[in-house]
Amino acid sequence: MYIGIDVGGTNLKAGLVDENGKILAVERTPLDFRGPESFAATLASLAKAVMASGGVAEKDVEYVGAGIPGAVRGGDILYTANIPMKNVPLEKLFRQHLDLPVLLGNDADCAAVGEWSCGVGRGTKHFIVITLGTGVGGGMILNGKLYAGMGAGGEVGHIIVQKDGVPCNCGRRGCWEAYASATGLIRQVREAMEAHPESLLHQVAAENGAVDGRTAFQAAERGDETAQAVCGAYAAYLAAGLTDLVNILHPEAVALGGGVAAAPEHLLLDPVREIVARECYARHVDQVPRILRAELGNDAGIIGAAMLGRAI
Amino acid sequence: MYIGIDVGGTNLKAGLVDENGKILAVERTPLDFRGPESFAATLASLAKAVMASGGVAEKDVEYVGAGIPGAVRGGDILYTANIPMKNVPLEKLFRQHLDLPVLLGNDADCAAVGEWSCGVGRGTKHFIVITLGTGVGGGMILNGKLYAGMGAGGEVGHIIVQKDGVPCNCGRRGCWEAYASATGLIRQVREAMEAHPESLLHQVAAENGAVDGRTAFQAAERGDETAQAVCGAYAAYLAAGLTDLVNILHPEAVALGGGVAAAPEHLLLDPVREIVARECYARHVDQVPRILRAELGNDAGIIGAAMLGRAI
Numbered sequence: 001m002y003i004g005i006d007v008g009g010t011n012l013k014a015g016l017v018d019e020n021g022k023i024l025a026v027e028r029t030p031l032d033f034r035g036p037e038s039f040a041a042t043l044a045s046l047a048k049a050v051m052a053s054g055g056v057a058e059k060d061v062e063y064v065g066a067g068i069p070g071a072v073r074g075g076d077i078l079y080t081a082n083i084p085m086k087n088v089p090l091e092k093l094f095r096q097h098l099d100l101p102v103l104l105g106n107d108a109d110c111a112a113v114g115e116w117s118c119g120v121g122r123g124t125k126h127f128i129v130i131t132l133g134t135g136v137g138g139g140m141i142l143n144g145k146l147y148a149g150m151g152a153g154g155e156v157g158h159i160i161v162q163k164d165g166v167p168c169n170c171g172r173r174g175c176w177e178a179y180a181s182a183t184g185l186i187r188q189v190r191e192a193m194e195a196h197p198e199s200l201l202h203q204v205a206a207e208n209g210a211v212d213g214r215t216a217f218q219a220a221e222r223g224d225e226t227a228q229a230v231c232g233a234y235a236a237y238l239a240a241g242l243t244d245l246v247n248i249l250h251p252e253a254v255a256l257g258g259g260v261a262a263a264p265e266h267l268l269l270d271p272v273r274e275i276v277a278r279e280c281y282a283r284h285v286d287q288v289p290r291i292l293r294a295e296l297g298n299d300a301g302i303i304g305a306a307m308l309g310r311a312i
Numbered sequence: 313m314y315i316g317i318d319v320g321g322t323n324l325k326a327g328l329v330d331e332n333g334k335i336l337a338v339e340r341t342p343l344d345f346r347g348p349e350s351f352a353a354t355l356a357s358l359a360k361a362v363m364a365s366g367g368v369a370e371k372d373v374e375y376v377g378a379g380i381p382g383a384v385r386g387g388d389i390l391y392t393a394n395i396p397m398k399n400v401p402l403e404k405l406f407r408q409h410l411d412l413p414v415l416l417g418n419d420a421d422c423a424a425v426g427e428w429s430c431g432v433g434r435g436t437k438h439f440i441v442i443t444l445g446t447g448v449g450g451g452m453i454l455n456g457k458l459y460a461g462m463g464a465g466g467e468v469g470h471i472i473v474q475k476d477g478v479p480c481n482c483g484r485r486g487c488w489e490a491y492a493s494a495t496g497l498i499r500q501v502r503e504a505m506e507a508h509p510e511s512l513l514h515q516v517a518a519e520n521g522a523v524d525g526r527t528a529f530q531a532a533e534r535g536d537e538t539a540q541a542v543c544g545a546y547a548a549y550l551a552a553g554l555t556d557l558v559n560i561l562h563p564e565a566v567a568l569g570g571g572v573a574a575a576p577e578h579l580l581l582d583p584v585r586e587i588v589a590r591e592c593y594a595r596h597v598d599q600v601p602r603i604l605r606a607e608l609g610n611d612a613g614i615i616g617a618a619m620l621g622r623a624i
Contacts, residue, residue: 071597078597126461138560142454142461149438149454149562150601155593159556163474163549172555172591237475243484244471248450248560250461279484281467285383285390289462 001056003047003100004306005066007031007107009082014046015299016054016061017306021118023299025054036077036088043090044097063101064094065305067110073151075102103308107301109146109154111294112139113311114304115255119296126251129294130156130242132213132258135169136177139304142249146311157181161240176241182213182260185234189216192230200224217263231267238268239275246280246289257294269293313368315359315412316618317378319343319419321394326358327611328366328373329618333430335611337366348389348400355402356409375413376406377617379422385463387414415620418466419613421458423606424451425623426616427567431608438563441606442468442554444525444570447481448489451616452561458623469493473552488553494525494572497546501528504542512536529575543579550580551587558592558601569606581605 006013008031016025027049033039047064051057070080075091091102105113112121112129121127125144131137138156140147148154157177158170165174166187178184189211193201204219204227205211216234219227242254256269263269269291277288296303318325320343328337339361345351359376363369382392387403403414417425424433424441433439437456443449450468452459460466469489470482477486478499490496501523505513516531516539517523528546531539554566568581575581581603589600608615 126465140560142459143457145455147454147561150564150594150597150599151562152594152597152599153438153560153562155559155562158559158593159471160473160552161475163552170591170593240472240475244556245560247467247470248452248465248557249459250463250465250467252462279482281470281482282462282464285462285464287462287464 001060002062002306002309003050003064004302004304005043005046005064006110006301006305007066007068009069012042012046013302014050015302015306016050016056017303021114021303021307023302025050026302027053031083033083036085036090037093039083039085040090040093041097044094047098047100058098058100061100063103063309064098065103065105065110065308066090067105067107067301067305069107071148071152072104072106075104077104078151103312105146105305105308105312106139106148106154108137109139109148110304110308111137111257111300112141112304113146113307114296114300115257115294116141117307117310118303119300120255120292120294121253124252126249128245128249128251128254130254130256132180132182132238132256132260134181134183136181136241138245140249141311144311146308156241156245159241159244161237176237179237180234180241182258184237185213185216185260186211188230188234192226196226199226201227213260214263217267220267221264232271235268235271236275239272239279242272242291243276243279246276246282250282250287251289253290253292255292255294257300261293313372314374314618314621315362315376316422316614316616317355317358317376318422318613318617319378319380321381324354324358325614326362327614327618328362328368329615333426333615333619335614337362338614339365343395345395348397348402349405351395351397352402352405353409356406359410359412370410370412373412375415375621376410377415377417377422377620378402379417379419379613379617381419383460383464384416384418387416389416390463415624417458417617417620417624418451418460420449421451421460421466422616422620423449423569423612424453424616425458425619426608426612427569427606428453429619429622430615431612432567432604432606433565436564438561440557440561440563440566442566442568444492444494444550444568444572446493446495448493448553450557453623454561456623458620468553468557471553471556473549488549491549492546492553494570496549497525497528497572498523500542500546504538508538511538513539525572526575529579532579533576544583547580547583548587551584551591554584554603555588555591558588558594562594562599563601565602565604567604567606569612573605
């Protein structure tokens, strides 16, 4: 039995997970960050709560895995993106409250471990998950192990697709994330709306109350040419970064997760597959990677954190 | 004792290499390609020749390593770039002439193995070599092992830095290779010469008999502003792709090899180091990779091929 904790920017979710990746109990709590020590105490309370609700004892749990939005090494947090922590010995702090081993992974790494151990990546040796959300995250299983290099590897959103392009939060310009994230898609939709007052995008956005990651796909499905062009350009940006990754790492499969990946297949995954198959180097060896949709959804974080022991 | 064979587009070089990476004897022969069977026979003759000139018997050689310009898997060649071979069972063909195990590696992979086992990458766990020549090649040691994914990984020259940029031989547009290779540099020098008839680049090119990978650096050293701008732009392109790789893989060190890497440090490596240190994600964890100059030069291919057994 394992405990997997998904540390989000606003909430913590813990799950009690069995050997097959099945979630048996879940507990949640808001993230009320008051420093590393109280953060570790909150994680330990949450772990205790999920053991209680699942009716298992401490001795039945092999370890606690946690997915952290940032860089980790061993039981230490090196850096978190939206929570102010740097060089925090989390396992040490955690064990003051609950004496179980703590395995840490980057949150995108956990998504990859989840899909690889219990989702669409099962059985692969080299596998990548890309999450399309506020940013573009990436988790890589290489040779059957989670890969993070010296700790900050897998920042796949921060490869440039357009030198001197739009500014990215990371300080570079033209990062893949600035074009292929949901945020980047929304920006491209807004630009198209401004240039095309006649486009159905305006009506679809009004119906939904706002422009979001679905607007372009919904308007495109209803035949709007401006929206179709936005979807095509977005697919091309997404495929550009994917082809880069395929050319560097040549995985067996790549899975796309996050809200945008739920777009209709013929508007997103199909054109992306077509571009990657046409442009990637692996076509020369007839080994174009499969491009799949991640299947674990919101559970990927908990399952992946719980399964970290299989990949590190 | 090992034999390392460097298979170039026009020549084959074999070296007898000891446990410390020292080359004890070398034999060469032109590549006169007449099909996979005669190619395997040529490799075997070359291996026999280098054993003879080094005065060692077959039983003293553990294996023959060969660096191939293309993609390999196990003892098979999947594909070669400038020699017409596809799905060739090279080890099997070779053993008909000389019964020794054959280990195959991509040529850039061999450069990486050479520098990692006997050069500037000694002692690292995650290490990348980038070769700047006609193209941009890459070899990656991840977790102490050569990584090539499903066979065609490491094609790092074919990540895009400029969407819809200049056409690349691989079929994409805007590949890193099209800007950061010696070929890309020469194109940028020629463009600058056309735009700046007053530039010293013309005189330097005339003195050398042609524009080559050194022209811009030589004119820049002599104070030419146009050449200095070309060198700066080239360093920025080189740094862009390096930062991409660092963000994905976070290695401990990256070594640059190939002719262009011999440029004066203050005009190339120093500005590249400065850009990577400023832009890479690893700066958040104070772990910016070292950027080094490869040190084995022309021997890297032979030594790396001979040392393949340590990395695969």
